[in-house]
Amino acid sequence: MSLPATGMPPESVLAALETLRVDDPPVHGGRVLAYVYDADVDGLADVGRRALAAFGEVNGLDPTVFRSVARIENDLVGWGLDLLGGDEAACGLVSSGGTESCILAVLAAREEWRRRGGAGQPSVVLPVTAHPAFAKAAHLLGLRVRRVRVDPATCRVAARDVESALADEGASSALVVVSAPSYAHGVVDPVAEVAAVAQERGVPCHVDACIGGLVLPYVRRQGRSVPDFDLSVPGVRSLSADLHKYGFSPKGASLLLFSDVDYRLGTYFAYSDWPGYPVVNSTLQSTRSAGPMASAWAVLHALGDEGLADAVRRCVAATDRIVAAVAAIPGLCVAAEPDSTLIALAADHGAEAVDPFVLADRMRDRGWVIQPQPAYAGLPRTAHLTVQPASLATVDAFVADLAAAAAVSRVEVSADPGLVELAGQIDPAVLGAADIAGLLEVAGLGGDAAGLPDESAAVHALIEALPTALRDRLLAGFISGVFTADRSA
Ligand SMILES: Cc1ncc(COP(=O)(O)O)c(C=O)c1O
The missing domain is CATH 3.40.640.10 (Type I PLP-dependent aspartate aminotransferase-like (Major domain))
Known part of the structure; x- marks a missing residue:
């Protein structure tokens, strides 16, 4: 970036700043079931911001x-x-x-x-x-x-x-x-x-x-x-x-x-x-x-004790609705009955199994963000949901889309064994930035590193299959690539 020669009017600055969010998912509205927490209370976000x-x-x-x-x-x-x-x-x-x-x-x-x-x-x-x-x-x-x-x-x-x-x-x-x-x-x-x-x-x-x-x-x-x-x-x-x-x-x-x-x-x-x-x-x-x-x-004063209790009540109600809906979707289950308002969706191998990684992609097609989580130490591959009070207002649409997405996610995505074997021979400690960039290219994460490809299931499957030290090094290299200073202007 280069600074304007003379200062911009405040409204123009704020409008220009807002355009930087153009690719961000919305932080309100319940469509993003990770990273954000929308209480869905009128005026609350404004109180917090002020x-x-x-x-x-x-x-x-x-x-x-x-x-x-x-x-x-x-x-x-x-x-x-x-x-x-x-x-x-x-x-x-x-x-x-x-x-x-x-x-x-x-x-x-x-x-x-x-x-x-x-x-x-x-x-x-x-x-x-x-x-x-x-x-x-x-x-x-x-x-x-x-x-x-x-x-x-x-x-x-x-x-x-x-x-x-x-x-x-x-x-x-x-x-x-x-x-x-x-x-x-x-x-x-x-x-x-x-x-x-x-x-x-x-x-x-x-x-x-x-x-x-x-x-x-x-x-x-x-x-x-x-x-x-x-x-x-x-x-x-x-x-x-x-x-x-x-x-x-x-x-x-x-x-x-x-x-x-x-x-x-x-x-x-x-x-x-x-x-x-x-x-x-x-x-x-x-x-x-x-x-x-x-x-x-x-925010806590604006909500009050009853407001917080009500927010949690809505959150729990949405969680219950989603857990019940999942039970009715063939091939999908919850990894564990939730104690709180977080859900991990896993494949139910009793039926034609839904792959949680593919499910995340198919939910993204429908405008929802759910979060792929790798299999680890005997625990299954899952998709994470952070359920929020705002989820209650959208729960019917969410479970309908979840069922539809599950119907087209009954394919297991796994990493290319050749690639995994090859990766197993790499010593992550000797990988420099240029080597990492080359490997990311092979893994489908090269080029414009601003985000994951639309079809991210294969990438998650590959990451899941790699030795931990190697994947940590590659992930660090990937995010390091996202933070490439913009000096073009
Ligand atoms: C159980 C738990 N501990 C710690 C953290 C880290 O919190 P933060 O992302 O605010 O640093 C998280 C984030 O989700 C979490 O769920």
């Missing part, structure tokens, strides 16, 4: 100067603690999102492990279904990841498997993670059982409730059974719950709650050994916009 703008320039770096930051954060954390089982000693913070909350949870655990005399490299024990944010945290913070299998029938980890992983890891174990629910399958791990085995060994347990933490308490209020998962469970020392997911606020806000202030202190970074202002950060950011937390505050 609060975001009003506080966008307020700097959360120093709450002694911008006092509103501490007020807003304390309000949000207090609400979260009341909702999610925090006792008198519990506390929390607001971060920029789920990944930052997960990283900070791992940091708090690592610091406690060190304080207690941990030596060598600490490890984090987690189910294979835990969100990659924990692998990222381990990568950044120098922990080893010990993955634990989940039961392919339930998609949940078993406490006894966590127990034996902890026994193997011994004094290295710094943290155990469980999901409530997992992103991929929408099921809640047995939090109480896992936290108990962790507590027996003096290891803290983190509950990743990033996506369901603000939903499950309201599901329980509807009289449905929800397994114990929150801070009131013995052994649970921290819990993450994202405001920018089912708190329906604009992106950039997550709650991270802790059992006690000493544990939270592990996330703080203070530094005064230089001639400038003393730095004290409770999160990974230093300067941080108060916009996201202010907009979360505004």
Whole structure:
């Protein structure tokens, strides 16, 4: 880009900016069943946007100067603690999102492990279904990841498997993670059982409730059974719950709650050994916009407790409708009965099986975005749905299109075995950017790397079949290609 010689009028700037979204799917309306969370409440998005703008320039770096930051954060954390089982000693913070909350949870655990005399490299024990944010945290913070299998029938980890992983890891174990629910399958791990085995060994347990933490308490209020998962469970020392997911606020806000202030202190970074202002950060950011937390505050107040309960009620109703409709579609099933408002669609091999990857393509033809997820560790290939309150208004159209799309998705797409064998001989560590570009070309992802081809099932099947290290390298290369600076103008 090159800047205009003289500044443009504000309306023209905003109109020009808006044109950059031309290829984006809509963030409202329920057509996109991943990445976005539409409460479908008139005027709500506008409240969030206005609060975001009003506080966008307020700097959360120093709450002694911008006092509103501490007020807003304390309000949000207090609400979260009341909702999610925090006792008198519990506390929390607001971060920029789920990944930052997960990283900070791992940091708090690592610091406690060190304080207690941990030596060598600490490890984090987690189910294979835990969100990659924990692998990222381990990568950044120098922990080893010990993955634990989940039961392919339930998609949940078993406490006894966590127990034996902890026994193997011994004094290295710094943290155990469980999901409530997992992103991929929408099921809640047995939090109480896992936290108990962790507590027996003096290891803290983190509950990743990033996506369901603000939903499950309201599901329980509807009289449905929800397994114990929150801070009131013995052994649970921290819990993450994202405001920018089912708190329906604009992106950039997550709650991270802790059992006690000493544990939270592990996330703080203070530094005064230089001639400038003393730095004290409770999160990974230093300067941080108060916009996201202010907009979360505004959205929650605009909804109110009943509004949130109603949003969850609509979400659950839509989830039930979709699960019931799937049961009537030959060749399709849910990978697990959802505990929350996420669904993983899988092939039902009792009938002519529907391929979830092909299904995602055929749903895209009909204007819906659902998300392909690879087979992994005995778990089937699936298509993910993040069901939203807005899904209820569109559920009839969705299930009709799902049945029609399934009818033309009863073909299994698999990777070319020759290509997979060839790929198996490649050492990802030696692949440079140019090699990656060449391989992506072969995989059908070359050229204009701005998006996936319309027929993406074969690409997903190939990615699924590749060795993990190689596919991670190729995926990084693919996204790196998307971020090619525009210097043409
Ligand atoms: C269970 C869970 N944990 C962590 C994350 C990461 O959250 P974010 O994308 O906000 O960084 C997600 C995202 O979907 C999630 O579902």
